[in-house]
Amino acid sequence: MPHRLVPLSLLAALCGCAVSVVPAPADPVAAAASSPVAAPVAMVAPPVTPAAPAPLPAKPAAVPASGASHPHQRRLLGATYVRRDSLPKVVGIGWKTVQALSTGSNGDADLFVVEKNHERRLLLATAQKFWARSLYRYAVRAELSIPATDRDISLAGCASAGSTAVDELALVDLRQDAAIVWLARRSGNRLLIGDGSSPSAHSCRFPVRGQTVSQSLSG
Numbered sequence: 001m002p003h004r005l006v007p008l009s010l011l012a013a014l015c016g017c018a019v020s021v022v023p024a025p026a027d028p029v030a031a032a033a034s035s036p037v038a039a040p041v042a043m044v045a046p047p048v049t050p051a052a053p054a055p056l057p058a059k060p061a062a063v064p065a066s067g068a069s070h071p072h073q074r075r076l077l078g079a080t081y082v083r084r085d086s087l088p089k090v091v092g093i094g095w096k097t098v099q100a101l102s103t104g105s106n107g108d109a110d111l112f113v114v115e116k117n118h119e120r121r122l123l124l125a126t127a128q129k130f131w132a133r134s135l136y137r138y139a140v141r142a143e144l145s146i147p148a149t150d151r152d153i154s155l156a157g158c159a160s161a162g163s164t165a166v167d168e169l170a171l172v173d174l175r176q177d178a179a180i181v182w183l184a185r186r187s188g189n190r191l192l193i194g195d196g197s198s199p200s201a202h203s204c205r206f207p208v209r210g211q212t213v214s215q216s217l218s219g
Contacts, residue, residue, distance in 0.1 A: 076114075076123060079140045084133075087112055091123065091140070101157040102166040107136050111166065111186060113146065113155060120146040122169050122184055124191055142191040144184050147171065153181065156206035158217070160185060170219065172206050180204075180219030194219070 079092040087097050087110060095114040102111040107127035114121055124142040131137075146155075152175050158168040171182040180202065183194035196219065205214050 076121065076140050076143050080128065080137055081125070082135065082137050083110075084135055095121070099155055099157070101169060106134070109141075109186075109189075110138060111169075113169065118148075122146055122191060124186055124189065126189065141189045144191045144193065146184075147182055154206045154208070156180075156204040156217075158183075158202040158204040160202060161200045166205075168202060168204075170202065170204055170206075170217070172204065172217065174208065178206075178213075178215060178217060180217050183219050 074093075076092050076095065081088040081091055085103075085105075087100050087103055090096055091114055095116045097112055098115045098120070099113040100110075101113070101122075102109070104110050104127075107130060109127075110123070110125045112123055112125075114123055122144045123140050125138040125140045127136045128139045129137040146169070149171060152173065154172045154174055156170040156172045157166045158170050159166050160168055168183060168185040170180045170184075173179050173181045183196075183202070185192055185194060199218055202217050202219060203214070204217050205212055207213070
């Protein structure tokens, strides 16, 4: 019967229903082939920082080299003392007077030997200031270290050739017929060590077996 054959499109319009077309599922193999493949990411290990080296131990302070058999004491230049007729027993800090070579009168220069901790020095001092009743203040103007000696070497106060005043200090070796082995002399306000280049006669006084001997020596 003709009236029963109604087109589907007409039925859809009458019902007001929208017909959606569901797409067919994509081929998973084709999809995988068409999609871009990300490059594999290389696993890079973080750089290893080397450990800082352990600090070296601090070097010990340099040890000063040992000097002579006795420590070198402070210089005595400028040291002062006051006297009338005799030399002081001590000069500076702890330097004991052990031998007077020449004690000046009326402010004249003093030439004498002092000792401290087995170190001996020859000092030359001159008057700086005068007070009443022959009281003077002296100051050390020059000094010389005396070489260390043994018991057979004697200290001798000497007068140089042509002089009557004691103006020299000699080390006399009693084993060699009282030979001079070291000599220092006064020159103005200085003390000089003789080099033996101009040997001459020296009128010396020195102790031998507890007695003072006067003898002319060459050196």
